[in-house]
Amino acid sequence: MRELSLQSGHVTHPRLTLDDDVAAVRGVGPGMAARLRETFGIATVGDLLAHLPVQEPGKYRERAAVKPLAEAKVGEAVTVVGEIADWQEIRPRQGHGGKHRRASPRTVHKAAIVDDAGGRITAPFFNQPWVAKRNPAGCRVAVTGRLERYRGELQLGSARLTQVPPGETTVETGGDEQGLVPTYPASADVPAEQLTKMVRAALEAVPAVPDPLPETLLARRGLVDRDTAVRHIHFPPDHEAAHHARQRLVYDELLTLQLGVQQRRTERELEAAGMAHPPVTDGLADALIDVLPFPLTGAQQRAVDQLGADLAVSAPMQRLLQGDVGSGKTIVAAWAMLTAVDHNRQAALMAPTEVLAEQHHRTLTDLLAPLGVNAPGGPRVELITRSLPARALRRVLAEVAAGDVDVLIGTHALLQDRVDPPHLGVVVIDEQHRFGVEHRATLRAKGSRVVASDDGEAAPPRQPDVLVMTATPIPRSLALTWYGDLDVTTLDELPPGRQGVKTVVIPSHSPRRARLEAFVRQQADAGQRAFVVCPTVDESDVLTVDEGGVERSVASARATYERLAHGPLVDVDVGLAHGRLPAAERESVMDAFRRGEIQVLVATTVIEVGLDVPEASLMVVEDADRFGISQLHQLRGRVGRGAAQSYCALLTVDEANPRLRALAANTDGFALAEVDMELRGEGSLFATRQSGLPDLKIARLVRDADVVAATRDDARALLAADPQLERWPQLRAEVAARYDPERLAALDSG
Numbered sequence: 001m002r003e004l005s006l007q008s009g010h011v012t013h014p015r016l017t018l019d020d021d022v023a024a025v026r027g028v029g030p031g032m033a034a035r036l037r038e039t040f041g042i043a044t045v046g047d048l049l050a051h052l053p054v055q056e057p058g059k060y061r062e063r064a065a066v067k068p069l070a071e072a073k074v075g076e077a078v079t080v081v082g083e084i085a086d087w088q089e090i091r092p093r094q095g096h097g098g099k100h101r102r103a104s105p106r107t108v109h110k111a112a113i114v115d116d117a118g119g120r121i122t123a124p125f126f127n128q129p130w131v132a133k134r135n136p137a138g139c140r141v142a143v144t145g146r147l148e149r150y151r152g153e154l155q156l157g158s159a160r161l162t163q164v165p166p167g168e169t170t171v172e173t174g175g176d177e178q179g180l181v182p183t184y185p186a187s188a189d190v191p192a193e194q195l196t197k198m199v200r201a202a203l204e205a206v207p208a209v210p211d212p213l214p215e216t217l218l219a220r221r222g223l224v225d226r227d228t229a230v231r232h233i234h235f236p237p238d239h240e241a242a243h244h245a246r247q248r249l250v251y252d253e254l255l256t257l258q259l260g261v262q263q264r265r266t267e268r269e270l271e272a273a274g275m276a277h278p279p280v281t282d283g284l285a286d287a288l289i290d291v292l293p294f295p296l297t298g299a300q301q302r303a304v305d306q307l308g309a310d311l312a313v314s315a316p317m318q319r320l321l322q323g324d325v326g327s328g329k330t331i332v333a334a335w336a337m338l339t340a341v342d343h344n345r346q347a348a349l350m351a352p353t354e355v356l357a358e359q360h361h362r363t364l365t366d367l368l369a370p371l372g373v374n375a376p377g378g379p380r381v382e383l384i385t386r387s388l389p390a391r392a393l394r395r396v397l398a399e400v401a402a403g404d405v406d407v408l409i410g411t412h413a414l415l416q417d418r419v420d421p422p423h424l425g426v427v428v429i430d431e432q433h434r435f436g437v438e439h440r441a442t443l444r445a446k447g448s449r450v451v452a453s454d455d456g457e458a459a460p461p462r463q464p465d466v467l468v469m470t471a472t473p474i475p476r477s478l479a480l481t482w483y484g485d486l487d488v489t490t491l492d493e494l495p496p497g498r499q500g501v502k503t504v505v506i507p508s509h510s511p512r513r514a515r516l517e518a519f520v521r522q523q524a525d526a527g528q529r530a531f532v533v534c535p536t537v538d539e540s541d542v543l544t545v546d547e548g549g550v551e552r553s554v555a556s557a558r559a560t561y562e563r564l565a566h567g568p569l570v571d572v573d574v575g576l577a578h579g580r581l582p583a584a585e586r587e588s589v590m591d592a593f594r595r596g597e598i599q600v601l602v603a604t605t606v607i608e609v610g611l612d613v614p615e616a617s618l619m620v621v622e623d624a625d626r627f628g629i630s631q632l633h634q635l636r637g638r639v640g641r642g643a644a645q646s647y648c649a650l651l652t653v654d655e656a657n658p659r660l661r662a663l664a665a666n667t668d669g670f671a672l673a674e675v676d677m678e679l680r681g682e683g684s685l686f687a688t689r690q691s692g693l694p695d696l697k698i699a700r701l702v703r704d705a706d707v708v709a710a711t712r713d714d715a716r717a718l719l720a721a722d723p724q725l726e727r728w729p730q731l732r733a734e735v736a737a738r739y740d741p742e743r744l745a746a747l748d749s750g
């Protein structure tokens with residue numbers, strides 16, 4: 001509950017509390033109260049104040065002086081008071097190009113206004129038919145906008161319009177004469193002007209909003225108090241005040257989130273005991289590092305240290321290991337699993353596909369070969385997939401249940417009940433985003449059966465240490481919130497000797513295409529190999545518009561293959577691989593490419609994962625603007641795996657495409673993930689939708705990444721001193737109101 005400390009002083013308005021019905025605000029009748037509730041879910045005074053102005057550049061506007069038109073200058077913001085002479089509706093022209101017309105054409109209603117001195121001006125309103133309906137010809141209005149010249153005529157751009165009572169010459173744009181005017185998300189039912197008035201009335205009637213945070217914290221972070229923030233976010237005296245108000249509200253929103261997530265994690269840790277796996281001198285984990293043919297990268301060493309600290313203590317490890325493709329996650333995971341084996345416990349590694357599970361099995365048995373893997377006395381590593389013959393499966397399952405298998409690798413098949421390792425100590429999940437929360441929980445639960453207890457009492461269930469891995473970079477700011485207090489380790493360094501892939505954006509129809517194709521031929525002659533990736537298999541109705549305005553199908557693998565194999569690359573061995581080929585045929589084409597019998601592989605995104613060909617040094621992507629950033633980054637990851645300098649050419653009709661520009665400028669998957677999040681809008685991100693987080697009202701994870709980090713630290717410190725926030729009841733109430741237990745349970749990523 002929000003309590004009000006009544007202030008002394010003149011009471012010029014009825015006093016309201018934030019919990020009062022919004023209908024109590026001066027000027028809000030029952031009809032408006034109902035519309036506010038229906039349209040925006042605004043029921044109380046507090047809800048109304050939480051309906052924030054748009055936080056985009058230029059959305060707080062300078063109050064404009066009322067001027068006769070004759071005195072206004074082009075480029076200046078002015079308010080014109082006068083009468084609406086007429087309205088003109090302008091229907092958008094139908095674009096040409098059949099089904100590829102632009103989405104949602106804009107309707108324009110143009111007001112002609114005659115000001116009191118007889119000057120005449122027009123003001124266009126885009127997609128707001130209600131403005132014309134509510135203010136018919138003859139209305140006396142004040143119109144504020146920027147005076148601009150359009151097609152030789154003067155008009156008021158970005159205009160806002162208010163009715164002025166007959167006989168008045170001044171405009172009530174909201175109380176005092178100083179400060180900026182906010183822009184509210186509005187609707188036909190609840191116009192922005194009305195919102196401005198209602199919010200102002202509410203602010204005048206509520207006493208100072210109490211602050212939930214310790215003053216020391218505000219001082220340390222340089223934050224304004226809550227009351228100032230609430231008042232200035234609506235009516236800032238200047239842009240700086242608007243900025244400070246936003247900073248404070250962003251901070252509050254993210255701090256509440258971090259407190260909720262971290263409290264939940266503490267509870268979970270109290271619920272379940274884990275197992276301690278302190279380092280064992282001269283154990284298998286140590287031996288693995290010794291027998292590696294290369295030193296660990298700095299990032300791998302840091303990861304091993306961090307994991308080692310997690311494993312050593314009895315609290316269950318909950319760690320995310322993220323690193324670009326090729327950053328060397330497998331070795332780190334193997335090290336963690338062998339640490340469990342050193343304690344006579346078992347480890348399980350789950351991968352999303354059979355190909356990946358098999359690859360892990362092969363890699364691990366190779367890595368552990370010097371340690372006598374699968375030899376008598378050595379560690380036992382086994383693989384379970386759905387394609388394992390029934391007899392072999394039965395044998396492996398029996399050995400797993402007997403505790404004889406030390407490291408078990410598999411797909412979803414690991415989740416079956418009959419997979420029953422008695423001493424599961426470490427669980428690794430690769431490409432964790434491809435599994436659901438329930439899959440992870442199932443695997444984790446397999447470690448909970450240890451009932452040994454020294455004093456004979458029933459011991460609480462024990463949780464294995466869990467390591468989840470991903471090669472799909474999650475922007476740091478998102479990881480900090482999405483995973484709450486899950487510890488994140490990032491392999492931000494590739495093993496030495498890898499050269500960055502040089503990336504260029506090339507217009508589809510430019511002389512550079514011929515030069516590129518000559519380069520492909522030249523690379524093939526030099527023993528290198530090239531991919532040419534197309535968005536579709538066949539000519540289709542997926543269209544694109546060329547630079548000249550001509551429509552054509554986007555590049556298809558089949559047509560591109562025909563063109564190259566019989567044209568520019570006639571003397572090179574060219575292959576074709578796509579998802580419509582039978583699997584065996586596709587495999588054999590890819591094998592031929594791997595062996596070098598084919599030098600150029602024309603393909604669709606079937607090559608996006610799995611194919612590892614060190615001689616491939618050139619990636620050409622046709623109509624690259626058809627792909628997303630992360631897809632292109634994965635495609636580009638197919639080259640640059642050998643010693644030769646590698647190249648990626650992105651062909652496009654849209655040379656200015658920001659995604660392609662970002663790829664050309666960046667080879668770092670994390671930086672690209674940030675760009676992607678910014679371009680797509682975080683709201684539409686798969687990751688945030690999956691997270692179960694309530695929508696953030698004002699904070700933006702990319703823009704406010706530094707606040708995400710700051711609030712995470714501050715939440716930690718607050719909870720360390722006072723786990724239940726007993727000294728800060730208002731803060732505790734705000735956390736509880738926003739993050740109920742059910743919501744937070746959805747955030748558990750273990």
Ligand code: ADP
Pocket residue numbers: 294295296297300323324325326327328329330331471495496
């Ligand atoms: P990820 O799973 O992160 O994509 P991998 O673990 O498969 O990467 O490693 C990619 C390749 O790099 C493998 O061939 C691996 O042997 C090699 N590698 C891993 N760590 C190092 C290192 N420190 N130095 C050199 N090569 C390494």
Ligand code: MG
Pocket residue numbers: 329330
């Ligand atoms: Mg891997």
